[in-house]
Amino acid sequence: xxxxxxxxxxxxxxxxxxxxxxxxxxxxxxxxxxxxxxxxxxxxxxxxxxxxxxxxxxxxxxxxxxxxxxxxxxxxxxxxxxxxxxxxxxxxxxxxxxxxxxxxxxxxxxxxxxxxxxxxxxxxxxxxxxxxxxxxxxxxxxxxxxxxxxxxxxxxxxxxxxxxxxxxxxxxxxxxxxxxxxxxxxxxxxxxxxxxxxxxxxxxxxxxxxxxxxxxxxxxxxxxxxxxxxxxxxxxxxxxxxxxxxxxxxxxxxxxxxxxxxxxxxxxxxxxxxxxxxxxxxxxxxxxxxxxxxxxxxxxxxxxxxxxxxxxxxxxxx
Amino acid sequence: xxxxxxxxxxxxxxxxxxxxxxxxxxxxxxxxxxxxxxxxxxxxxxxxxxxxxxxxxxxxxxxxxxxxxxxxxxxxxxxxxxxxxxxxxxxxxxxxxxxxxxxxxxxxxxxxxxxxxxxxxxxxxxxxxxxxxxxxxxxxxxxxxxxxxxxxxxxxxxxxxxxxxxxxxxxxxxxxxxxxxxxxxxxxxxxxxxxxxxxxxxxxxxxxxxxxxxxxxxxxxxxxxxxxxxxxxxxxxxxxxxxxxxxxxxxxxxxxxxxxxxxxxxxxxxxxxxxxxxxxxxxxxxxxxxxxxxxxxxxxxxxxxxxxxxxxxxxxxxxxxxxxxxxxxxxxxxxxxxxxxxxxxxxxxxxxxxxxxxxxxxxxxxxxxxxxxxxxxxxxxxxxxxxxxxxxxxxxxxxxxxxxxxxxxxxxxxxxxxxxxxxxxx
Numbered sequence: 045x046x047x048x049x050x051x052x053x054x055x056x057x058x059x060x061x062x063x064x065x066x067x068x069x070x071x072x073x074x075x076x077x078x079x080x081x082x083x084x085x086x087x088x089x090x091x092x093x094x095x096x097x098x099x100x101x102x103x104x105x106x107x108x109x110x111x112x113x114x115x116x117x118x119x120x121x122x123x124x125x126x127x128x129x130x131x132x133x134x135x136x137x138x139x140x141x142x143x144x145x146x147x148x149x150x151x152x153x154x155x156x157x158x159x160x161x162x163x164x165x166x167x168x169x170x171x172x173x174x175x176x177x178x179x180x181x182x183x184x185x186x187x188x189x190x191x192x193x194x195x196x197x198x199x200x201x202x203x204x205x206x207x208x209x210x211x212x213x214x215x216x217x218x219x220x221x222x223x224x225x226x227x228x229x230x231x232x233x234x235x236x237x238x239x240x241x242x243x244x245x246x247x248x249x250x251x252x253x254x255x256x257x258x259x260x261x262x263x264x265x266x267x268x269x270x271x272x273x274x275x276x277x278x279x280x281x282x283x284x285x286x287x288x289x290x291x292x293x294x295x296x297x298x299x300x301x302x303x304x305x306x307x308x309x310x311x312x313x314x315x316x317x318x319x320x321x322x323x324x325x326x327x328x329x330x331x332x333x334x335x336x337x338x339x340x341x342x343x344x345x346x347x348x349x350x351x352x353x354x355x356x357x358x359x360x361x362x
Numbered sequence: 363x364x365x366x367x368x369x370x371x372x373x374x375x376x377x378x379x380x381x382x383x384x385x386x387x388x389x390x391x392x393x394x395x396x397x398x399x400x401x402x403x404x405x406x407x408x409x410x411x412x413x414x415x416x417x418x419x420x421x422x423x424x425x426x427x428x429x430x431x432x433x434x435x436x437x438x439x440x441x442x443x444x445x446x447x448x449x450x451x452x453x454x455x456x457x458x459x460x461x462x463x464x465x466x467x468x469x470x471x472x473x474x475x476x477x478x479x480x481x482x483x484x485x486x487x488x489x490x491x492x493x494x495x496x497x498x499x500x501x502x503x504x505x506x507x508x509x510x511x512x513x514x515x516x517x518x519x520x521x522x523x524x525x526x527x528x529x530x531x532x533x534x535x536x537x538x539x540x541x542x543x544x545x546x547x548x549x550x551x552x553x554x555x556x557x558x559x560x561x562x563x564x565x566x567x568x569x570x571x572x573x574x575x576x577x578x579x580x581x582x583x584x585x586x587x588x589x590x591x592x593x594x595x596x597x598x599x600x601x602x603x604x605x606x607x608x609x610x611x612x613x614x615x616x617x618x619x620x621x622x623x624x625x626x627x628x629x630x631x632x633x634x635x636x637x638x639x640x641x642x643x644x645x646x647x648x649x650x651x652x653x654x655x656x657x658x659x660x661x662x663x664x665x666x667x668x669x670x671x672x673x674x675x676x677x678x679x680x681x682x683x684x685x686x687x688x689x690x691x692x693x694x695x696x697x698x699x700x701x702x703x704x705x706x707x708x709x710x711x712x713x714x715x716x717x718x719x720x721x722x723x724x725x726x727x728x729x730x731x732x733x734x735x736x737x738x739x740x741x742x743x744x745x746x747x748x749x750x751x752x753x754x755x756x757x758x759x760x761x762x763x764x765x766x767x768x769x770x771x772x773x774x775x776x777x778x779x780x781x782x783x784x785x786x787x788x
Binding site for chain 1 (some may be wrong): 377378380381384385387388389390391392394395396398399402405406409586587590591593594595598599605607608611612613614615617618619620621622623625626628629630634651654655658682683684708709711712713714715718719721723741744745748749756759760763766767770774
């Protein structure tokens with residue numbers, strides 16, 4: 045009698061142990077999806093990009109000054125191979141990102157400083173969610189607004205001043221994108237400013253500094269690495285942003301630093317190359333993957349660097 | 363700052379003034395961002411509100427058998443496909459008898475939408491008993507007429523040869539309006555139709571259903587995967603190379619531009635696994651991979667907030683690790699994890715770029731019936747309409763944005779409600 049009870053117990057415990065292991069294995073399996081996704085992204089981009097570089101040499105992609113992916117129908121036509129230099133796209137992307145950051149940096153940082161240092165808890169609780177709402181609006185809405193309202197507005201006021209402004213100007217796309225970035229900068233910088241220890245502030249007050257002097261001369265310098273991190277994260281988001289530029293920026297590659305002209309970006313080119321009719325083996329479609337790989341390296345690099353900055357900074361005061 | 367300090371020293375007063383000014387910079391920055399948002403919302407609202415109404419024309423129809431169903435079989439398809447143009451024209455000519463020339467007749471008929479005859483056919487096919495009777499039917503006016511009646515185009519500003527609506531058309535519209543046969547009515551087509559080439563017949567239903575199916579797939583993949591990953595990392599995993607790697611991956615995936623996920627879907631799901639193109643199935647899978655990091659990060663912070671005492675108590679009573687986790691910790695964390703997931707889904711609902719990559723950017727008229735039907739999504743529909751040159755679509759685009767924003771707000775409110783209702787504070 046006792047023996048059989050023992051046996052069942054032992055069997056039950058072995059069964060439950062097996063169950064524990066099985067569940068743990070299943071959980072590990074779930075977590076591996078994140079790794080597989082990364083591998084999938086890198087592998088699919090790299091695989092197609094390598095095929096692209098089999099047709100177009102790497103150096104003419106990385107350092108080429110001309111982008112015109114329209115391959116000719118006949119082989120003997122002039123420019124039959126198309127030109128696949130990524131630099132004009134990079135320049136356009138950076139121009140629009142610069143404009144966006146010029147709008148977003150002062151707005152985001154000043155909002156963050158105000159919310160972290162001066163606002164009463166009541167107004168903070170009211171304003172912070174409203175700013176975060178800006179981050180929740182789908183980018184296609186920003187894009188539509190840029191095309192419908194902002195671009196004609198900029199074009200019109202340019203005409204008043206005697207300036208020739210393209211209706212797909214980098215300025216329109218960039219400034220709308222800037223507003224989109226404000227909450228990203230403000231909420232991260234807000235965290236960073238809050239992480240500055242009270243003791244440093246108290247020391248500054250003790251020396252007779254006003255609140256503003258404490259903020260500008262003590263708190264902000266102390267928070268600088270973290271703030272730079274948050275700005276870099278915003279830049280990485282600007283570079284990867286797609287819908288606003290697809291709708292509001294131009295299609296033709298244009299190597300210029302003039303914000304009134306139309307430029308195109310890497311994401312715009314990926315979308316135009318891959319929507320519509322596509323034959324899968326042409327250099328044209330494969331080029332999209334090469335650009336995407338370039339984009340991924342750029343944004344991930346920025347991101348890793350930024351996160352490291354923020355981390356290091358947080359650890360300094362932890 | 364006490365006042366006597368300010369009055370005693372001019373230097374102090376200056377510093378204090380600088381303090382005040384600096385605070386105002388912050389207020390102004392916030393005001394600019396928020397007023398931009400309000401400006402955007404009002405601009406879209408006033409452009410879009412008109413789309414919820416559309417101009418309808420009342421036509422007295424004689425459903426004569428000889429014209430609709432000369433054979434008398436009452437077969438549904440042939441009833442649908444009968445030629446309703448002469449019947450509609452005869453109805454219009456009762457009010458405007460002058461239009462008898464061939465060209466005039468065509469112009470008169472063009473006041474009505476292309477879809478008017480189609481709608482009439484569907485109506486007759488549904489109730490064949492109508493044949494032989496006469497009835498006043500409200501049919502959709504063409505987009506041009508709609509814009510004119512709503513006051514969005516002013517014929518006096520543009521010379522006649524440049525407009526689609528000629529002076530005679532306008533005179534006819536006014537005659538119809540005086541007869542009480544033109545009215546703005548609630549635009550049901552906007553909520554019950556799929557996409558269409560004519561703005562007055564286009565609706566968001568097929569896009570909305572496409573979005574729904576995509577989110578369904580996204581939820582059923584991302585929610586279990588996300589919370590189980592979070593559970594593993596928080597409750598089971600000891601710190602090791604593997605968990606470090608997983609963590610780095612999750613943080614980096616959160617920063618990958620969404621369009622890259624679209625390329626992943628294109629290269630792997632479509633070209634490698636040959637899953638059906640342009641379907642909510644693939645769209646949902648791509649969105650799931652995209653929202654996964656958000657869900658994992660949110661769930662982990664919730665799990666971390668469950669007090670250690672809960673685990674200790676369960677373990678002390680002899681529960682196994684799995685029992686402790688799934689009977690005690692996870693149920694306590696569930697509301698928070700659901701909230702995080704819903705917020706992630708709201709983000710996925712507004713996502714456009716990855717869906718463009720996997721071909722969910724098609725002209726979809728029919729409502730998709732399942733996850734493997736070709737479909738589009740609400741934000742993609744907005745993008746498509748924003749791109750089309752016809753003026754009537756501006757209104758529709760804005761209205762579709764309003765619908766999308768309402769869905770987003772509902773999801774956010776639901777998430778906040780869930781958190782308030784079920785959240786436990788420790």
